[in-house]
Amino acid sequence: MTLAWVGLYLAAVVALGAVAQRRLAASGEDFFAASRSFGPFVLLMSLFGAHMTAFSLLGASGEAYGRGVGVFSLMASSSALVAPVVFLFVGTRFWELGKRHGWLTQVELVRERWGSEGLALALFAALAFLVVPYLLLGILGSGVTLAEVSGGQVPRWAGSLAATAVVLVYVTAGGMRSTAWANVFQTLVFLVLGGVTFALIVGDLGGLSAALARVDPALLHHGERIRPWELVSYALIPLSVAAFPHMSMHWLTAKRAETFRLPVVAYPLCVAAVWLPSVLLGVLGSAAVPGLAGPAASGVLLRLIEQHAPAALASLLAAGVVAAVMASLDSQVLALSTLFTRDVVGRLRRARPLSPRGELAAGRLFVAAILAAAFGLSLVVDRSLFRLGVWSFTGFVGLVPLILAALFWRRATAAGAWASLVAAAGTWTWFFLGKGGPEAPVGPSGLMPVVFVAGAAAVALVAVSWATRPPARERLEKFFPGEAA
């Protein structure tokens, strides 16, 4: 019964992809950016669906299971402010430049900004490297979900394979258009079903107040489980939105600049609507399903659904979790495919450019290759979804100074950009290879690695840019027309 509902849901998503395919024009721009044609609601839902991953549902509830309600302040309320600010200032600027010059990726932006093929290639490598753990979040999350809701009948690898296959079908069918349509559908599904899940479980536990009374009081405040400097450090994590390739691709789909108004205003409320039930259910799960440890805690939400929701609804609710997982997986895969097609194949074939149909075929081929590789990796990775996500976000935050400089700082030089990239990569690698996790305090500071990665990248960018010759006026004219003094 459970699997039948999930199967039905997956079939509905595939059908959406098929409908989108009918409207697909045979061009890379339509496949990768839906010809920049989306309105405010589709933009909001697709941005939100792409941003909210298994990290937000399974990872957040798993983390709250062990660390309490403070997890909401670590990730949700900081995202509620930082993400819309990034959309408003960085998103609109990227949209403007992309529309004016026909760019589809951050790599194209950086190549044109500093005229360096090597820098563009290095940024491509960094973005691709950092998206992979993010992809794994989705693939692992779908495996965990389907294994839990089927009571172990479906092994994790088979659950991951099913979700991967469905994403493969609808992304290759319609590219950005089917991805965005599927995201609208899936985001609505997980928002509605998330609320239903919360109400059903809390009702079965005797009401919110009674259920919270059974929770260890230490989980109901920050206390010693969350350090003050950790909260400060975490506030930087949502800045990663500025460097996510899948978010910037969605920005480019906006029909007009003012399309951004609704996403900017509604985003904080959408974040709260998803994270509040997730975090609260994780906390309630600590009393209702005790004894989960390590990566197993990521399954607490599914355990609660299984134990406290009516059987018929449990399967539908599980489909909602799969929806959230796939809504981000599709965007990340499409973004990686765009990067490969435009920034690797497109550059290698500069002398003999791909035809629109060739670009489309290459895009589809890369979607399939990336999903196959990510699925293979998911078979050998067994880490906490939350930790995996925070490492990835930490790396993306390290790229933010470079992206901001490309968009806003006329004085930034190619050497400065290189220095920033090297500093971010070096510090991230140093911390990753060290003993502590992405949340471990660095020395006596109490700050997390993300602060040092972003700090090193920003200092290197500014110092080296000031020490080197300013960029040529002609190059700046493309970015700062009429003001490139």
Place this chain on the structure above:
Amino acid sequence: MADRSARPVRGRPSPALATWAVLTALFLAHHDVWLWDAPHRLAWAGGLPAGLLYHVAYCAAAALVMVWAVRRFPWSRLDRLDRTEGSGEGAPSPAGTPGPGGAPP
């Protein structure tokens, strides 16, 4: 919608400065050290812990500030791009682009 950033008023702080001041204040308000060790639950809020309720209210406050910020953002400069250009290389560029302050640099 009025494009307020395009109408600076003499003697008042610039719109970009005011926007960033409000955003910075909201950012600082995120770090609620005064509720750090407050485990008490609020009966009128369904028993939610005070610290959690604060951060939920913070999200609502962020939405309200965004309503204010988008009203001050210079959309008209970007929408000129919609009216005068299509996508693709070689299209003419409008003068002036919004800077990180929400107003032209």
